[in-house]
Amino acid sequence: METKVILDTLWVLITAMLVFFMNLGFAMVESGFNRAKNCVNILSKNFIVFAVSSLGFLVLGWGLMFGDGSPFIGLKGLFFLNGADNSPAVGDAYKGVYSAISWTGVPLLAKFFFQLVFCGTAATIVSGAVAERIKYKSFIFFSFILAVFIYPIVGHWIWGGGWLSQLGMFDFAGSTVVHSVGGWAALAGIIVLGPRFGKYTKDGKINPIVGHNMSIATIGVFVLWLGWFGFNPGSTMAADPMAISHVLMTTNTAAIAATLSSTIISWIILGKPDLGMTLNGCLAGLVAVTAPCAFVSVGSSLIIGAIGGILVVLAVIxxxxxxxxxxxxxxxxxxxxxxxxxxAVGLFAQDKITGVATGNGLFFGGGVKLLSAQVIGILVPGVFVFGLSFLVWSLIKATVGIRVSLQEEIEGLDIGEHGNSAYPEFLTRKPIYSLGVVAEAATPVKVQQSLTQEAR
Structure with a gap:
């Protein structure tokens, strides 16, 4: 096997491992941003979702996404990697059925594993959005359907040689394929589920429900930031020194710009530099640059990240x-x-900046041709994923049920769903719910005051 194939394979597998490591980051961020009484549930969901999505992608999802077929769906090599792809690593001994991904010369199993961890990322995005009130089994059912059908269909359109790629739409590492797909699926789930008990009052008041561990959330974002250096540069699927260096720089530059802009805008709006906004700001910049990272300059990535950091604060509010x-x-x-x-691809792209012929974006004299393709690539997958996800969530709700009981939600999903607690040795704060208003009454200080009064 030639040296280039060996080096490319090592690069793809190492970056895939970094993307896999992002599962830890998501688990830490989501558990830290939620209450202690739901910590075990969040951790368990983030752990099992990778196994569930991996099974779904292995059984059918990969073939639907990358198998040769129509512009809308893969029709060959559907079950358990049934076929080869005619890449240089496998030679001409097999008739290829995954021609859409034959452009990279690494072995088929390396291609599969790299794409597998991306599928797992899309599925785990849903976990945090529906946290603190969803039934464990219902989340598992939806994650499997997302991995086996919803995610691969959109992936085929864009990365599998489907109609959106033929239209000229570009998404280098998955702003749409991974992040928007996960986001649209999460939005449908939130709507079907409804808000957490006590979050909103009848008079329209918003009750903040704060996370229990910002330390672990911060560490989680650092893990995700590191993982993104596999997510974006690894999507070259080849050890191309110039391309991976460029993508790494645009990725990091967007992250730092978004970290700063989200901190500043939250400071202006909220009066304090909110750490949660800073952390989400960093992630927002990374998501925003995921599609254009190989198609824009480092300077453009600075602007993209800064805008992303502002958008995330305004969107949360x-x-x-x-x-x-x-x-x-x-x-x-x-x-x-x-x-x-x-x-942003349609706005900031510069043709062949890393060797990929995209055409220029609107801000670099390319007119609206690329921008139009990007808009279609946003709208159609959005309607498809949201509509199908809403249907699936609704079917789950009508059959096995989707939401835990009110008592279980108040007491915490850790005990109700899993029978254990993340912090069994510590006195935890017990929320009191009265007329839809959340009050924290049993804090350690108040408990101590009560014990002191009783002693007297």
Whole structure:
């Protein structure tokens, strides 16, 4: 096997492992942003979702996404990697059925594993958005359907040689394929589920429900930031020194710009530099640059990241005002900035900046041709994923049920769904619910005051 194939394979597999490691980051961010009484549930969902989505993608999803077929769906090589792809690594001994991904010369199993971890990322985005009130089994059912059908169909349109790629739509590492798909599916789930008990009062007041561990959330974002250096540069699927260096720089530049812009805008609007907004800001910048990272300059990535950081703060506030209860800000990070990142290709792309012929974006003299394709690539997948996800969520609700009981929600999903607690040794705060208003009464200080009064 030639040296280039060996080096390319090592690069693809190492970056795929980094993307897999992002599962830890999501678990930490989501558990930190939610309450202690639901910590085990969040961790368990983030752990099992990778196994469930991997099974679905292995059984059928991969073939639907990359199998040769129509512009709308893969029709060959559907079950358990049934076929070869005619890449240089496998030679001409097999008739290829995955021609859409034959452009990279690494072995078929390396291609599969890299795409598998992307599918797992899309599925885990949903977890945080529907947190603290969804039935464990219902989340598992939906994750499997997302991985086996919903995600692969959109992936085929864009990465599998389907009609959107033929139209001239570009999404280098998945602002739409991964992040918007996960975001649209999450939005449908939130609507079917409804908000958490006590989040909104009848008079329209918004009750903040704060996360229990910002330390672990911060560490989680660092893990995700690191993982993105596999997510974006790894999507070259070849050890091309110039391309991976360029993509790494645009990725990091967008992240730092969004971290700063989200901090500043939250400071202006909220009066304080909110850490949660800063953390989500960093992630927003990473999502926003995921589609255009190989098609724009480092300078453009700075602008894209800065806009993404502002958008996430405004979106978090906006979703709350319209009573869309998203405990971790997943919609603001992945959906809003997935849409913006895809649009950014049509605005900021510079033809062949890393060797890929995209044409120029609107701001670089390319007119609206590329921008129009990007808009279609936002709208059609959005309607498809949201509509199908809403139907699936509704069917799950009508059959096995989708939401835990009110008592279980109040007591916490850790005990009700899993029978254990993340922090069994500590006195946790017990929320009191009265007329839809949340009050924290049993804090350690108040408990101590009560014990002191009784002793007297």
């Amino acid at each position: 906006g979703f709350d005002r319209i009573k869309i209860d998203d405990p971790v800000g997943a919609l603001s990070v992945h959906l809003v900035n997935g849409v913006f990142g895809t649009l």
